[in-house]
Amino acid sequence: MRYTIDDIRQMPEGQTFDCKSFHIEPKALANTIVAMANADGGMIAVGISDKTRRIEGVDRNPEHLNDILRTPFDFCVPTVSVTTEFMPCKDSDGNADHILLIHVPASPRLHANQADEVFWRVGDKSRKLPFEERLQLMYDKGERYYEDSPAYDATVDDVDMDAVRAYMKRIGYGKSPMEYLQENKGFLTFKGDVPQVSTACILLFGKRPQNFFPRARVRFIKYYGTEEKVGREMNVIKDVTFEGRILDQIQKTIDYLETQVKEHSYLGENGLFRTDREYPKFVIQEMVVNSVCHRDYSIKGTEIQIKMFDDRLVFETPGKLPGIVRADNIRHTHFSRNPKIAEYLKAYEYVKEFGEGVDRMCRELSATGTKEPQYHLVVFIMKATVWANVLEEGHEKIPMTNQIEQRNEAVGQEKGKKRARKGQEKIFALIEENPYISVSSIAKECGMSIKTVRNYIDELREGKLLERIGPDKGGYWKVLLNLSEETKRE
Secondary structure (H helix, E strand, O other), X not given: OOOOHHHHHHOOOEOOEEEEOOOOOHXXXXXXXXXXXXXXXXXEEEOEOOOOOOEXXXXXXXXXXXXXXXXXXXXXXXXXXXXXXEEEEEOOOOOEEEEEEEEEOOOOOOOEEOOOOOEEEEOOEEEEOOHHHHHHHHHHHHHHHHHHOEOOOOOHHHEOHHHHHHHHHHHOOOOOHHXXXXXXXXXXXXXXXXXXXXXXXXXXXXXXXHHOOOOOOEEEEEEOOXXXXXXXXXXXXXXXXXXXXXXXXXXHHHHHHHHHOOEEEEEOOXXXXXXXXXXXXXXXXXXXXXXXXXXXXXXXXXXXXEEEOOOEEEEEEEEOOOOOOOOOOOOOOOOOOOHHHHHHHHHOOOOOOOOOHHHHHHHHHHHOOOOOOEEEEEOOEEEEEEEOOOOOOOOOEXXXXXXXXXXXXXXXXXXXXHHHHHHHHHHHHHHHHOOOOOHHHHHHHHOOOHHHHHHHHHHHHHOOOEEEEOOOOOOEEEEOOOHHHHHHHO
């Protein structure tokens, strides 16, 4: 992305950006470079005062500038592979000058300074890691870069160049899509003469990512009540799956969740109408983005599952919390398991600033009187629970559905009744023809699931229309009242 000098001066310091005076010593600069390389990467603007944002420039002392340029090589262990560029500017005295932009990539290796101290980027600070966290980070960096591994059997033909082109336009990249894939992020590499397409490339730009990663998707399940029941007591109301590229999955999931979140409008104490939501919009977005962005894609046996209950949302994401992130520090500690995917989503503004999303989410929940999300690991699945905001008792609730929605709901209910009636009539006809017919045979003949047939039969038995004589095996059905007679009775 191309920046102007005004852009740089106005950028707030944070997880991925820092200003440094030209007078900084290389040893001190090394700590920031190491911290960014160990975390999510970032950019350092040298020649702008970090306190006053006064433009100093870097041209006046070539010898010191050379020392700064050598910092990643001389003061970082191992060397950090940065890229640099000089941006023309005018210093605070109006003289033509330059500032130095140091682009630090997120590194798959653990980096330290010359004193063997390991730093980690937390917000706008570079924090020294204690020994235990250093060991944990070293381990997690080993599993971090699955997104860089080649997608098995994937070729360049499996990449949607229009999707690449759209992203290039967004970040201001002026070359061809093929050049972008070859020159950036390791999306397209070569093993000998054989091109290899990375996992991240397929997930972000693939024509059909699920051909290679079938479970790289999001599944939404809505339950009736506050418990997850199975078997004959199964209480699933909705079960929807979202596939496609990562950006598509996120957009579709957020849009659908918005249709499931309840809103309550009531008359407030000041005489003005107020609307409360079960879940703030930002919380919905942040949880979805975090799940898709930070899941462990090397775990192929399950998808992301979002479970909605009457009182909570549960996000089940393959993989533990990444890096040195723990439940007790998640508000202010950030580590991208998939930094290339995270950077892509940042360009689409789904990631505002690394490390700030969870903190903002907690603040928004607190403002509604709702407790913070709860995180716990079950085998290899990280479960994050977000509790619903319950409307205070005594408020006068105003239905949010308009007349059209109400009409559509009524029409839908009527259609549902007609479908149920037709299903019951089919079942009745089969039972009258063969009172000894089994539930599985009914399901096969009617083209229904066994669960649906059982539900229809239970309704008929509750309505005193049908009776079971004898056991499930060896018994038979007895028709107590013909459906046409029941219709007349209604």
